[in-house]
Amino acid sequence: MTAGRLLGVFLVALAALAIWSAQSLEVPFAADPLGPRAFPSTVALLMGLCGALLLVPRGPAFEMPERKAAPPLLVLVMAAYALLLVPLGFLVATALLAIGVALLFGARPLAAIGTGLITSAVLWALFDRVLDLPLPKGFLGA
């Protein structure tokens, strides 16, 4: 399957979902002649038509990355960060995130650890000390 077709199928399916979801809206009172359904349904229909145009096979296949493993690994690291930020606190979680990302960008282990610690400390000092923004405290209190 070419990349264009894949995208076309995705868009048509998404449009169908959007239209179906809009039709199921219950409007308690008629506030205006158009209501909340018509506009999103029309836009979704247009999107579906564009998607259908893309179903005509054309263009190259989905290009595989040079380093196949890196993007999914990065997604994993980021998802872990999102889930651990509040329990671990900003300082620890951000250091772990930065170490992971630096490693994925090809840093040597020691350099990655250095980058991670410095990035995290600098950002914490900037946000917490200078700008006084609310950051998750975690078990270290920072």
Added chain:
Amino acid sequence: MMETFAALGGGFAVALQPTNLFLALIGCIIGTAIGVLPGIGPLNAIALLLPFCLALKLPPESALILLAAVYYGSGYGGRITAILLNMPGEPSAVLTTLDGHPLAKQGRGGAALAISGIGSFVGATIAVVLMSFLSVPLARVAVAFSPADYVALIAFALSLLGAVGGGSAPKAWAAGCLGILLAMVGIDSGTGVERYTAGSMELLGGLDFTVLAIGLFAIGEILLLIETRIRAEAAKLGHGQRLTFGEILFCLPAMFRATGIGFVIGVLPGAGASVASALSYTAEKRLNENTGKFGQGDMRGVAAPETADNAAQIGNLVPMLSLGIPGSGTTAVLLGALLMYNITPGPLLFEQKPDVAWGLIASMYIGNCMLLLLNLPLVGIFARLLTVPAWVLYPGVLALSFAGVYAASNSAFDLLLAIGFGIMGWAFRKLDVPLVPIILGFVLGRMLEDNLRRAMSLSDGDVMALVASPVSIALWVMTLGALLWPLLARRRAA
């Protein structure tokens, strides 16, 4: 005329406050720096800074002064990599490589950087003067617009997406529609019905603009960057002959022409700085066919595209401020920033919030002077940013992205949402789906629906009311033209 000067004076009183001067300077430095760094554009940087402006409770005029300085400052930075490395830091700097890099190879990299810096300053400053005098008259025209006229205007702005993207028109339109649908998420203000929330409490208030922008652009970009090994090369300034005064005079006519082209292209919605710099380069090359050495290191070949680039960036701000219709992705983010401050740009902005509108314009005079001073002597320092390895830079950018999302919402849910949009942005870039229409659709979607429903209420559901005024008819005809243009262009090319 006189009232413009008076209003501008009031604007300077805002822009010259110490905090605002400081923020303009910070914005100029960040702008130049991100212009240098490949992969981080002004759009990402503004999306990253916006949540901090909100979390720090900066007043709207201060936030806008900072964010806009990042925006027009980036126009100064893109040329540095173009000239020294033959690699444009911003898409609009592609043309600068053609003559800039040959000049650098001849040892005149310093001179090329200087003339492009001066060109950027000339283009931006003249454009700001034009903006000062044109914004209010343009806004006055729009005051008389009815909701139906606005529907046509927004439809026209969105229809241009397919015509100017250069890529596949259906993909650009689909992306615009997707952006509009994303704007529908949350409680419908007209009826109180929940739309597309999938029963989630977090989505009741709608998708946060910063989450979408940071996810699509910043996180998506890093996912894309991590796939390929980045090859860094050392940058050299060159110690050849410095820029002479004669050369500046020689380039001035080209700069003035480029300013005109750039500003006009910039004001038109849809077309951006890349189109402007390409047009002005071609124009100079045609005009000087016999005398120029374009492609081998002509000073005018560096001055013209850089001047046009900066003039177009400023021109892009005019429809955003006076009509509330952004012409590019980055101005859409600026519009989003204003909306988050509950300020609706458009015809009434100049009357109701003169501090914001005129403070911004006045700060742009000051900011461009700062940028000229920053860029002439300090260009070497900015060039050295290129030697920072990717594994130092991008972990920091990513951490900053997440901190921004968290500062805006204090919720881990939004972090996951941003990652989801990041994956979407990455996949769409690989599938050649432009991301800018998503942002434009998101910002304009609510406005389009609100105006449409208002127009329908006024007319009691009569659809013909949408084409009742001459303004709306003209705009719908232009919309149709913009929609059909890609099809016609393809047939002609085939």
